[in-house]
Each structure stands twice: as structure tokens, then as C-alpha cells.
Amino acid sequence: MQQTLKSSVQCVGVGLHSGADVTMVINPAGADHGIVFVRTDVTNGDNRIPARWDHVVDTRMCTVVANKNGASVGTIEHLMAALRGCGVDNALIELNGPEIPVMDGSSAPFVALIDSVGTKAQEAPRRAIRVLKEVEVRDGDKVVRLRPSNGAVFGGAIDFNHPSIGHQTYQTRLVNGNFRHDIADARTFGFVQEVEALRAAGLARGGSLDNAIVLNDAGVMNDGGLRFADEFIRHKLLDAIGDLYLAGGPIIGEYDGFKAGHALNNQILHVLFSTPGAWVPVDLFVEYDAMNDGVLSAVPDDARVGSVAIA
Secondary structure, three states: OOEEEOOOEEEEEEEOOOOOEEEEEEEEOOOOOOEEEEEOOOOOOOOEEEOOHHHEEEOOOOOEEEOOOOOEEEOOHHHHHHHHHOOOOEEEEEEOOOEOEOOOOOOHHHHHHHHHHOEEEOOOOEEEEEEOOOEEEEEOOEEEEEEOOOEEEEEEEEEEOOOOOEEEEEEEEOOOOOHHHHOOOOOOEEEHHHHHHHHHOOOOOOOOOOOOEEEOOOOEOOOOOOOOOOHHHHHHHHHHHHHHHHHOOOEEEEEEEEOOOHHHHHHHHHHHHHOOOOEEEEEEEEEEOHHHOOOEEEEEOOOOOOOEEOO
């Protein structure tokens, strides 16, 4: 069934790219509301922005959504990943600025916010998107694919010519709340030699060692080091989980990305939804599956067959 928060919860932080202080309030919302942002500082027209793939207007270093009035919200992917990982379908998110607070650069602070108030089930089935056939997008050697799968699987690989990163691969199945311990803590990362160019382009103005992994030629500059040996690929999958939650519901399928980023993550949704026969909407009902070690499973409404695991 669909879920929302039990009550409102607030946080204050700095925007990673804008450098501006932002106050954010995540509010409960009714069934079938979806995830919607509200720019409380925008008073000259429509200030509501649906968190949807077809509202994405920029994918440089983060994902930005906007409405027809030009009101926008940036760096939404870490929050969207937390909402997906915690099973939140409906929320009204108020902000007094143009960007989600970066917090520590991961999804963990948002998971903690959601957990602090808890979630509640709603009297409506969860709406999901089942992938029926493989679709793919490419940009040079970068590639993202979506394939049919009996669950929500995210996997991928990265390859950086840097001693602290190199070639990393990882795959996770979003089931039984494992997003919290497998993915949520993985932080965004960047290279110190790129900071000047990024800031000249109006990006990374709020970035610091407190909210990102920063690397120089020798290695990781953060005093505490890494949270995972493969934190970099885990964060790339965190981004993918957040970006694909813009589909309007959880994806039942396998995501596979090589050197992927926000642009390809959004493009794969455009290709999926524009390809005849590539997907089908399904209504999911949460049930206890005693045959699967007590894992919660979701069953499509069509004769309630073909159990698929979700978070």
C-alpha cells in the first residue's frame, strides 16, 4: 500500500551548489498525491513543482526539476533516494530556497528525518512501473540499461583514473529496508582540482569536507576517510535510485549503469516511457511472504500473481 509520513519534519542546511542556507519541511500528503516540492519563497505565480521525470530541466552535477512558471528545485536526488528507500509515496516538501540542503552529502540524514516521525500506510495501492523489455541509452562509453526483473535491482560500475577509486562495481536489490545500511550513507564526491571551474560555473559553492568526499592527486582529503571501501559506486547507485524515483513510483526492473550520471538516468526514463510495450503500470499490495523468510512482497492486482520484492 502507499505510505506517507506520520507528521511533518524539518531540517536546515546549505545548498551544495548554490551555497545558500535553506529550510526544508517534509509534510505528509494524501494518497495519490505523489512527491511535490513547494518553493515558499516564490510568491509571483505557481510555486509547486512535481518530482517527475518530465519536469527535469538540468542534469549538470545534480538533478533539477522546474515548473512552467520557472520555479525550480535542485539537488533533489539524495532526498528522492531516501524517500524511495523508506517507501514514502506521498509528501509535500516545502523549501524557502532553490536547492535541497546537502546535509552530509548522502541520504542518511534524510532517512533519519523520516525515521524520526515514522511512516503510515494509506488506503490505496502503491503505483509501480514494471519494465517489460530492455531499453538502453548511450553517450560514448557511458551506458544505462533497464531490464525486466522480478524486483527492484540497481547495479553498475565506474572507472576513474585515480588511486582511491579505480574500477568499482556494486549491485543491490531494494528489499527489506536494506537501502539504509547498503546505500544511504554513501556520500557525493569531487576532485579538489575541479572546484575552481565548478564554482565559476555557479556550482559547488556550498561544497566542503563536511558534505562531500574530496580527493586530491594523493587520495581522500577527509579526516575520517571513507565509510565504505567502494563508497564511490554506492553513491552513484544512490543517485540512480533517486533519479529513477522520478518515474512516479518504484521501478520493478533492473537498472545497470556504466559511468552513468544524472543525464543518462533521466534519458532512460524518457526512452522507457516512449517505447511501446516497454513498461506497464501495476498496483502493488504489501503482503507477508512466509515462503521468502518473512520478506514483504508486493503483488500486482492482476489476479495477484507474480510476487515481486520491493523495499
